[in-house]
Amino acid sequence: MTTSIFVAVLFGLCVTVNATAAFHRTRSTLDDLYSYPKNQNSLSGIPPKSNGFTPGSAAQPFSLWTLRNGMVTYPSKDFPKGVPIGFHAFSNKSAFLECMWTNSNSLTDFVETAPLNARYVFMTFEDNAYTVIAWMESVFKSALMKSKLSKEQQDTFRKQCYFVVSSVDDLGNWIPSLLSSWACDGHGCGYDQVQFYYAGWSPQIVTSKRLDARYDWAFNHQWKPTSAILSAVTDSCSTESLKSFKNGTVAVLSNESQGCSIATKVANLQTVGAAGIIVYSKAGSPVQEFNCNGDECNIMINIPVISIPYSHQLVVALSMGSPDVTATLQTTSSPNFYFTIDCNGNLAEAGWFLYPSLEFLAWQMQWLEYKSNLQSNISELTDYVVPVFNGTTMQGKSGTGYATVTLNNLHTYQSLYLDMQLGCPGTMDEDCPPWDHTPTLYVSCDKSSTSWTEIGRWITSFRRKVGHWLTDISPLLPVLSVSQGETQECTFQLKMTAWWAKAWVATLNLRFVQKPHSFAVLEKWSNNMVGPYAYSVVPLFQGGTFDKTYNQNYKPYQFEIPSGVKAVQIYAVITGHGSDNNNCAEFCVTSHHFSINNKTYIRTFTNAGTPLGCAHRVPQGVVPNEHGTWLYGRDGWCDGQQVDPWVIDITMDVKSSSSNTVTYKGLFNGKDPNPTQNPGVIKMVSYLVYYK
Template sequence: MAKPEVPLVFALIIITIAYTQCATFLPGDEAKPFTLRTLSGKIEYINAKNSSHLLPMVLFAYDPRSAYMEAIWTKDSSVKALIMNSTKSGNYVFMSYSDHALQDVQWMQKRVTNQIADLYLSGHINAAAATSLGKRMHFVVLPVESMGNWIPLLLSKWTCQDFGCGFQQILVSTDSKFPYVINRLDPRYDWMGSPASAYKSSIQVVELDACKGSSNVSLSGKMAIAQHQKGCSYFKMVKAAYTVKAAGLTVIAAKNEYPVDMNCHGNECNVRYPIPATMISYAEGQKILKLLKSKKKVDFSFQTTPSHNFYFGIDGQGKIEETGWLLYPSFLYFTWQLQWYAYKSNLIHNIAEHAKVVQIFNDSTIHGKYGASAIVNLPPVKEMLEYQDVQLDMALSCRGKRDEECPPWDHTVQLYVCCSNATSHCQQELGRWITSFRRRIGHWLTPVTPLLPLLSSSSCNFTMKTVPWAQPWFTTLKLRFSNKINTTVAKKKGTPLKPQKLIPLFRGGTFDKNYNKKYKPIHFNMTSKTKKVKLVAVITGHGSDNNNCAEFCVTSHHFMVNEKHANVRTFNNAGNSLGCAERVLQGVTPNEHGTWLYGRDGWCDGQEIKPWIVDITNQLSTKSVNTITYHGYYNHTDPHPTSKPGYIIMYSFLSLYDTY
């Protein structure tokens, strides 16, 4: 074959460079076809229709330069979590940036296979689950940058800017001419700080036997380095470093072990020592100790070098997606992303069902004092009552295309409706949501049928608000009316009951010693015309006092009917370390920034607040006046904070049903 002419070679180079520079990958784009060479053979992805068996999927790459990714792959707890929390469908693609990619994935496949076998033999998973999961794990034998498809380019374009991103490193300087770099892994985010944040200049390193205990040596202004030993807790090592006034602690992993994200356990977590810490490998640690024993001066500088991305996903509809923030190194985050894809596919299926749809907002801005507002023409009230189900289809997003462009914090978003200024229902709450902390994918379908009487005319003013200082969010909201009553069938089987009237009950307020004093009994009559009565309440706790109330404390809400029927809503999930992470399949946005994982008092970051609905018909009398009372408690009694109290947001009603 003749050698190409120089101009042709230049043309090919220019075309390649132009493609690299111009190719864009945005969340929500269709995934282009690609091929993967795996331990089980060749995998070809064509599109969502022809490759549905591969969807959804998450793809992630080991990189020997990232101690964070190394920990995800090497921690036994991480691999176990991957297996125990996986959905019944969805694929995992293991890749490696290393030149030894084949050996990497062979090693990983063995680890996964052995863990699946152990969990099956111990009865934690059944045979069907073990077989299915094994078939949905794919191990790519070529290095990422040699795969011959668009995936490496996407990973380079979507630079990793989240927690655990970049290459966490230590620049080691000695008496020799040139410094060198080693990997480091910082502790669990909610236990200790990183030395990279604490020290912007170099710091001298001194050896400390931190597992031995107390020492008379003062290490003031110096970084202690200590060998981890079996049976010696990281808490004990940090305490020892703090006791000798060390400015920080570098822990050397035990022999034959990998660095881990150090963490406290149990009561240890109640004590915080204000020094940063990090961990390095056993091999690198021995080199440092050898230098120190030879009387060499060693300085550490802590740095994080920007990197490509290590992971992304393709949802069940064949769209490329970001996978969010990994707060600590674990495969758990990839299982939660796949759970979200399962939730999303189910949501799309439900939205596709036949319904009468009324557009309320379309990419409208929620910002400032007034939020988003629209006067909307609804179907006639009589027609709305013909439907058995009413739902709010709400999507919450942000400007730009990437998660990093979304607002921080978890703010409450409320939807108010006013259909007639002359009624007590004007500006009552029809829906409530919590924003996703720097994620743009929130989408929920919320049932609000018992609140249908709030829509009391064919023209209503809808207002959606959050706190006025929050950065802008953008909402798309639709009212869905479904399951229309078939009058012919209804005559044969009985006319369905519909909510015809609302009685407003109790609202929330400051959760302090006076919280329950403002609530008076509410009296009402139930006529023979009323066939059913439902208690409807939307309750969430916010703020933080000395008891972490009311965001992270367990509160209970007691609605007593006729002095003998207790209807109690208790938020036992509050304060649970994975209380919200375990609800991704229920619509919690996964892998947000911040502490999204923790359970809250009646809510989660990035989720709808579904109304609590209780049928109390049998608790009522048609012959005498009925009474309902309310009390909100912390720890089974009135709240009594000693610091700034939190607050409860509550709207509650009685929804009275009659025949259509």
């Protein structure tokens, strides 16, 4: 291991700028964002992942020698039953991991986000493991002290962390085999490298680790030609200073040069025709992750921007004006750097880390905690469980196809939950479809009608197979009980508008419960076993193209309250999709207004376009560390999550003795939408629900 990483602790840190303007939000899978060149050591040349370490299989016992706790074993009091465990193995061959551990924000964000009740195991691949792990513990303690955690929380967290003194290769258990079996390249894993060639060197090639700029700023990771000539640059703070720059070459500059931001330099070099940019660190300092800040992010960067450690050999060659130094980008596969054990003692993948922050491990641990809580909640919803789909393939225009089930005695239940699991063919996350789509559940219980009613909506994740959600749709119970008899036949279909997309695998159970649901109407009924029950659902408004004519489609709806009604609700499911000149309707903030007899209820999707809007919702069921741009907040939804309904109790706003009027409108920035190109779409269903 080089000394540079220890010098970094004393003299410098990996600098990361986290402010990326909302303008730059894009819908992308990481396959789109990263086009990594693979060398002969890439994943294409390694054997398939071992069935012995399939996600979901039971983790076997192990022992580890640790820095402060001696030998710890699993399972034992060190790793109690029902407590998830996160594992991370450090390698100094990875510039990504170097930055992760020399960036104080990375570690501080981790300790402030990670669940305190979980356990964490830190390891290293380095031969001088004791020295490296002691350094890792030291910087970890510093991050704890700088965090917002109380002294008591810091002490608790420290006790939950184990720093392993043996190299991964010397553990003597199954963990090294798992990390090798789950080998990976790209997207925060693997060894991202740049290979330099110069005929005057002996040997003629030098390979350096590299760190790519933030994925959503400079998202191109291959220059043309693939073996590009290098040009030394001393001043790039203006295009005027770059008049002599050779078009089509890769610019090489020092991170020590001042005068303007790295984003300004990159923009100027792109303007004058640079094929890519290499920034080398000060001697003895760690690599830095580069990103834009504020308005700088409005400039689209289409060339690779990479950071490398200081290379005396390279600097000397360029300072001599050598015209034929070339560079090629490559990624070599590595053992995996992360895995987890869930609350049931089963192996689980940790997903992809999009930039060098250990907070991604924290989000995975939040997810395992969420799933444990979900299992606990589901275990209480057992009054009447009806399987609809069981590992059913969803693909093509018919989706899952049709599933007809018989429902019994629905009048005895007050609550209904959709228990949905969404996986995919294969055993690993990488086997899943790359894009996010919108599976929608339709039901028809009236044999005399061909109409279908939407009762559930979800968003698939980017290539992760672990989705599991519980959605309370209790106000829609009347949709399933059309007849007045003891039994009712209903037909269900789950499908996506993107019928051409790759297959998902769905498991859906209907969970009927006798107790009142979370949308129980009227405070006086909410704590009683018997209260008003939903008996009628009336369609209201549907969505449409979000353009200047959007609100012209919604005429006031007049209705009278049927006799015997004790409560009334509006039930709506609303999501925004598409990308016009305002980033609408996926990444723009829209507001939705229901007015009942001039009393207005508003829901504004302020989360849309925020950098970490969906990452912050992992505890509410967002699948973390997806293989795409899952972090950003969306307009009423997140990748890898259920879409929750908006339920409005309008009982006190309606008149029982005369006609009532309900209206709807959707706005962008408080006004009617008026895009100049490619208008987006608001997907909406809404209903009036009557209770007796």
